[in-house]
Amino acid sequence: MLTSLLYLHIFCYITTLLLPLSAQRAQSLPKVISHHNHSEEFVIPPELANAVYNESRMLIAGGYRPSKNNLSKYVVSIRTARATAYFGDNHFCVGSIISDNLILTAAHCVVDRRKIITRPHRLLVVAGAQNRFMKHAATLEMKVSAVLPHPNFIRKGVHDIALLRLADHFPDDNDFVKIIPLLRSIVEPGTLCQIIGWGQLFYR
Template identity: 45%
Template sequence: MLLLNYGVSRKIFSILLFLLLLLPILDAGDPIGSHFVRRRAKRLSSPYFDKEKTLVLAKYVVSIRSRRPHKLFGDNHFCGGVIISRTYILTSAHCAMDKRKIVHRSRVLVVVAGTTNRLKSRKGLSLNMEVKKIFVPDKFTVFNTNNIALMMLAKKLPLDNPLVGVINLPTADPEPGLNYTVLGWGRIFKGGPLASDILHIDVELLPRDICEKKVHILKEEMMCAGNLNNTMDENPVPVIPEAH
């Protein structure tokens, strides 16, 4: 999960890219990516898709996949990431390793950029990028903290692709009470199908005291966000903001 600034006015919007909540599940038989999402039972909010907002933000998001599709383009997607430079993708640590906390070999992964619909490859715009190196903090493998990882691409992303962009990292801490935007391709409800088009939701970053009451396990480096004014979405989900 990721906290990032979004353009026009910081007091109006920031980007909150959840790299867990809206991210999909592979088939149970696939060893990559199949171990961490099945525990999630509740959605954070009702997701939306609109050209003016979702597609503007989608250019910063990539699909992290196993090397080869099972049957169709995009059915090997298991995690999301954000483009923080032409060479580096920021994601969650659990997206970079298996259930034994062994980091995936870079050659078994591929990062796909420029694909807002994960099942459709757009000629000349969708990019399959090989991963050269993966970096995961020692604190995650030992203490389950610092759930963050970097994937170094083998080649630089181009500057002339309208569906690919490098996001501006935040210059200040996130503020409780502000609205944040969440993007992803995952299941929008328990047991439902994976989203084909990337979707977004808006949530409020909640104060620490409310998070401690609402979230069963809230580690020091975590925050939480939710829509407490919406009766359908009253269950906050923890967010890991450290080093984002």
């Protein structure tokens, strides 16, 4: 029962990852056209109004590289335990910091097609890295002590949510690593949202 309640609360909180904007503000925002043919006109939030489009292929599809990385402190890069050639080449998923030792992510990141859960020692969580290929003084590499996918997760279906419990706690004095503010209410359908993460526009 406790586990069910935990996932219920976490499910409600997941909407906070998208940092919703009001409909009134959305009407006055600048508009751009996606470089994808199948995409329609969409609105850029104020935080990204000064974003500079980068032809680099290391982007989220349809995304823009912001001029200010003021939101990256809330997210982590989830990686395999060891890089194969250089820092950041082992990245495969993104998570959000919801407490000083809990990461919220997608279940499909940690459960394979055979329904086998990734073992904690095979994972590494990297926080405080605005550019996932660059390590600096504020970057933290954290080991994982437990992998907790939703018990009713169905691949390409429902309950695609999981928690990673870290072996240690994030410090309070790191300005590049912060717990994401959580909403106390449900986000209304149709609310304009903002998504942050790392991606790539090519196949390996």
